[in-house]
Amino acid sequence: MEAEIRRDGAVLTPRYDAAPGRRPGTARVIKDHLARTGMVVISAATCLLVVLIAGALLIRSLPLLRTQSLGELLTSSTWQPSHGAFGFAPFIAGSIAVTAVAMIVAVAPAIFTGIYLSEYTVARTRTRLKPLLDLMVGIPSVVYGLWGILFVVPLVRDHVGPWIDGTLGQVSPLFRQTNPSGYGLLSAGLVLGIMVFPLIVAVTEEVLRSVPHEMREAVLCLGATRWETTLCVVRRRGMAGILAAVVLGFSRAFGETLAVMMLIGNSVQVPRSLFDSAYSLPALIANNYGEMMSLPNYESALMAAALLLLAVVLLFNVAARLVVNRLTARS
Amino acid sequence: MTALSVRNLNVWYGDKHTLNDVSVEIPLRRITCIIGPSGCGKSTLLKALNRLLDLNDQVKVSGQVRLDDINIYDPGVDVTEVRTRVGLLAQKPFPLPMSIFDNVAYGPRIHGRHNGKIHALVQEQLQAVGLWDEVADRLKAPATSLSVGQQQRLCLARTLSVEPEIVLCDESTASLDPISARGIEGLLCALKDKYTVVLVTHDIDQARRLADHVIFMWLGEVVESAPAGQFFGQPKEELTQAYLAREIG
Incomplete structure (x- = not known):
């Protein structure tokens, strides 16, 4: 259909939907609908998967939840499956403590490294360092675990432990070297911190580099130093993203199984010192699933532990998302 | 009197020689327009004047x-x-992600120049760009809530808040509607009693309206640099004549 020229000279371009008999768009419209529907289905399936996993875990946990209240399970320190006592408190405390050590070790250095890579390095240095960080993210956790056994455990046992015990140990029982083996919270936390470090660095760097260049120029052209510019960029634009990076690191650390299992000592106790051995929730499941399954409610208890793990990570992510939304709206 | 003197300036982006042996004088308290076609090195020259090129490690x-x-x-x-003495007003308004008040107060605060009179200083700068009456009752509102034209005036107020001697403007009216653009042009004319203004523009008519001095660039070189009357009235170079006649560019 050709364009129509009106008397006043205006050119009327024909629209497809205004051209009767010519609807070549039908096939394209169908493809468009198919693509959209396909993507909706895939996205919904992904979300549904989380619900299905949580549902399956809940159903398998019900036998235990019928016999013991949730409060009792969460607060009891007694773990004696043969007597039907399934207290999760030591595992929750172990997971929280080892994750806390890892985050204390990793967060500040990772954020500063991310800021350095984004704001201070030249492109050449960045392109050399980034593959190294990507490699660190990709190293299997069993390798980290082995490295921890060979290097970190002896270091903690023979050097770090005695030094902390001799100094801070006089101040608080938290720093007393109660466990001479070296396998415990500090060793596991240090290795876990090193594992989440590159993840937080990578996300922080990406987030800061996504801040428009003009913002830095605007601040620098007021005579701000590089550090003042960085602070302005981070505080006003980067904070939400950095928080997201930390949450990602937390989720990774909280759910990490193998390396922690190899280093934490796997003792069912609520840790009182940095050097105590402990037991994490993922390690509990990985170490015990498939064994002693004939004990009543034992499988159900392990499923409840998995459900707890999922719930903590989900809750933390949702809470972080709310904070990120608020920070984003404010900036 | 000369505000800035550029001597034998060469700039390379990687292997690309973008500015080739540029030597020009920027007169004091005048509006100098740098004109030329896209890609001739106008913005590169402008950003060389306060070392903003340092941000690019290439x-x-x-x-x-x-x-x-x-x-x-x-x-x-x-x-x-x-950079405090040579400020920049960018092509697009880019208010900092903070309130209207804080955008203007940020510069004096980092320099510690406000002597406890930050409110008076902010008011003075917003009045200087004709924005005070429009925002006086919502100073705590986000700067992004302003219209694009208002944002550019706010950015000008922010630039002036640290009392620069020279204001660089990188096609600072290009993204504005004609009325807002004329408003900024009026402000730049008013500023030249106190500041040296260097304006990059690809708009010959704008240069005719504003310039006291004109620098014409072509392929990274300065073709002609002269007072506006002479430049537009009796351009010496054939390339300038052709550009002003819109035969090239």
């Missing part, structure tokens, strides 16, 4: 830009001091 610079007889590219020079 860039190499040789030659001199003298401000008060000091070469700003000398190793011992305080870059923050240079």
